[in-house]
Amino acid sequence: MADSAICFKRVDYSLDNLLNYIETGDIGLPDIQRPFVWKNTKVRDLFDSMYRGFPVGYFLFWANQSDDKSRSIGSGPKVHDVPNRLIVDGQQRLTSLYAVFRGQTVLDENYKKRQIEIAFHPRSGRFEVADNSIRRDPEWIANISVLWAEGQNSRKLINAFIDKLSEREALDEAEEERIADNIQQLINLKGYPFTALEIAENVDEEHVAEIFVRINSEGKKLNQADFILTLLSVFWHEGRLALEKFCADSRQPAQGKSSFNHFIEPDPDQLLRVSVALAFRRARLKSVYQVLRGKDADTGEYSAAVRDQQFAKLKAAQADVLNLTHWHQYLSALVGAGFRSRQMVSSELALMYGYVFYLIGRVELKVPEAQLQRLIGRWFFFITLKGRYSSSPESKLDADLADLRGITTATAFAELLESKMASELTGDFWDITLPFSMESSSARSPEFFAFVAAQNLLSAPVLFSHKKVSDLLDPAVVSTKESLERHHLFPKAWLVSSGIVEQRQTNQLANYALIEWSENIQISDDAPTAYLPPIREQFSQEAWQRMHQLHALSLGWETLGYFDFLKKRRSLIAKLVRQGFELLSSGGAGVCGGSSSTHAASDLDAAKERL
Template identity: 60%
Template sequence: MSDLKTLFKRVEYDLEGLLHFIDLGDIALPDIQRPFVWTNAKVRDLFDSMYRGFPVGYFLFWESSTETGTKQIGIGTKQYQQASRLVVDGQQRLTSLYAVFRGQKVLDANYKERQIEIAFRPRDGKFDVTDAAIRRDVEWIPNISVLWSSGRASYSLVRDYLKQLKVKVDLTEEEEEVIAHNLDRLFDLRKYPFTALEIASSVDEEQVADIFVRINSKGVPLNQADFILTLLSVFWEEGRRELETFCHSARTKSTIGGKASPFNHLINPDPDQLLRVSVAFGFGRGRLKSVYQILRGKDAETGDFTSDKRDAQFEVLKAAQAEVLDLTNWHQFLSAIVGAGFRSAEMISSNNALLYAYAFYLFGRKRYGVPEHVLQKLIGRWFFSTSLTGRYTSSPESVMDADLARLRSITTSEEFCDVLDGIIEGNLTSDYWQITLPANLDSSSARNPELFCYIASQNLLGTRVLFSHKTIRDLIDPALQTKKKPLERHHLFPRAYLEANGIVDLRHINQMANFALLEWPENIDISDDAPSIYAPKVLARFDEDARGKMMEDHALHAGWESMSYDDFLAARRSRMASIIKQGFAALA
């Protein structure tokens, strides 16, 4: 117990002192923390609590004299490049306070600069998030940052505010005194007292990482990926930064070192997601719990943790991550997914399925030497099938662990292909195509994987948009920058028509089988007409062969427009399942 007491000391700060140390770069955020900035509403509540004199918690700092990865609060350079105190707990509060008091932008979880603006109404001491209405209201100070970042004295600020207010509002002496008092009270928040518990510099990095995990798990529980990212920050800070840089570039279209970019239209990856791919490829593990122990250097036989063991395991992870972040691997994999008919992030129902497919792509390309033309179609089939069947929806780590276990005894490219094709065939049986899939199409979910695979199949088959000469895959291309989406989901039996005929249940109206993709002008023209009215008119524009092909490609049968709604749905689900099967077969 006495040893534990030596880990901490208690230090009192006022807020201005804390901000000064951040200005210098003497206090910084450690990379062992997840990127996060509070919402403006939460920052507003923080200021309201401080203004009313409520306690808002303590900070936990680490006095560090060693080289470890840090990131400064705010945007811009600091006087000190190496901080002597790192924020272990209290990141959200301190970042938010610094942003408001200094009027500085911060980097949010999406790697974008963000300005936090909090408004204050001196008449009644109310805080709010700034909006257009507040900016127009002379009673509000729309951005309280000006109180501290302007460098002006409080007397001058109060005088100018009252002068502007009295142009629009008649004030009594008593009201002026209340306003002046409330502004002075707000201005003096820079003297707000804080307590910090500081971890001694003698505490090593791994202990600090453990303390961080223990403290933060009281709030939002950390998962196993967070634990491993913590280890990366302590023992391989460069690797953590590489992950973050890759993810940043994937979102912003920016380049890495002036070269190609990981930007794509299928996924905005997070560091923990790519970490899962590295762990799967490097260690053949789907469960991250055991890998956390491996990376800490645990000996499986003795249970002891050794630095040599840890260093050796990190070398494995480094090699795996290099392949995961290799842009050639990344874009070749993504081309396999696009080649399977999935053109945009809107068609990806499971990021787990996508990322695990990337791990298998790396196995095939780098470990088993599968020819690229073979691998492209194999991974396309794999992703199509795992998305369609929801393979990684329930207990994804356990399922992936079992899938990876099948690879441990194989040595050739042929065996690798056989393993994946065997799993695919075991799931996509004749009963699946004829019974299970039509039943699963009985859904109104807007993000149903069967629906996305149906559209992917139409892309693969070169299907033209219903009532149009243009193909779906061309108009669904995310590279098109238009004010209005070229395609819209159209109710084949319009909602107003169904409601007029007594069908009012939205789940029944919005069945997947009642939708088809149309160009938006066509969708507007059809409006709420009955299918027996609009369909013959539109189809009359096409010759008999074109009409027949269009109906077949969109899972519609002769006379569908005159069928009862329920009979139409049942018949179309079966035909949609057939189109999905045809699309999948095109990947063989």
């Protein structure tokens, strides 16, 4: 195709024609699109705009002769097995319209089928997402899909709605006419006009993918991961499907081995980032997109041969990324580091970047698994505590990957990671920086998650309980209520009554402790000097003292002024976090079973003693 050639034409459709083309199979969906529809609120806004007569955008189609990778929208048999048109841009819009007008289910972001129910208020001409109150209210048509159901007579439907409304209140002629007109106006949306730009059938897949990227980069602002997933759909269809299957399987338990876990439900773009980092030692996806297209760095030309070579690297890396043994062994390293589930993950990106280092250590540098488990668990603890990838994550990972260049042995790999941790976790960090950073009220503070991980490693009991924190954080234990709750050691209501009203002060990280929900209810809003004595009677002196140590509480803390308490506890939390982190380097017992050797047990006892 010549660069100056016009490769598209304009075609006008009514919505009804588009829907019919979908049903007959004339319009299909190629795998260069993400398979998810909008949120219901966006579908509601789409119908509101159409109802008001506003323009809602155009579609981009690709004339097609044969494409065995395309799939049709909707379900049921098609007249045409191979679509004549493939939708390149506007799939979310068209799929949403088809789902509502034809009453079809769609796939949500968790790969589960759901119905889109948009409600209409004929008296005011207003749209809403249906909920239970709307479904019970005769003023609403709770699901507008009924308006276009097969065999439906619009006049009978309008009369039935008005009759039902009249049973509750008398309607004058003007009201009845306005309601009837509004419903009919909605029904007539099936004739809504759309314009489509149709790419010629002689345009190849690579150019179609490039058009898709260019159009969306101007409006939809897809990220670089979306661009690469587009290339996968065109040049490696099976790879894209494998990513989607892995993600779908991670969301529900299976009988056999699967990607399901208690830490993360990954999306294709997250897994893609790991594959790219493993294959090309790069975190910035923008440059990788050009590499995968086969662009020569020196000439700027694109080569199919170079593209195939780069995809071969990506394929090999993705095979390792999606390897279930690798996946679950990595996650077990997190458990061994005291992290139990997604409730303790402050950054999904950090979790996925940690997987990159596990794979490099296991697949490329052959680090013995037992050593790798401890090293990566320690590394994840470190990147969580430091929030290493929370700011400029791609730049930070690029720098870390660059430091790995030239590393060829398991020993050098371990030494590099250990040196990175040692250079940042200095004495000043533990004594000054960490306590200062805990002057926060963030509900998802990485410092708090590191604190709980350290408690798990040190076999801490739940505060005011004989049960272990790690046992009650076990994600396999399912109950109607969370086993543990964050408890304000100085209750919030008591603080407010004492004149401390700012949420940033009452919800300080150092004012929190994990206790059982039943105990939290009993404590209520009493001052700690009031609620603590009855609880103290339930424990021996040794148990009471150990509980205080492992919750970073000094004996007699309840008598301190609130701000003095916060300052002292921040320092104690930092010391406990340090003990937990240092325990990982000794190979001591962790929450996943760890070593039962005398050496490991003595290390654990020594760590607790130092507290």
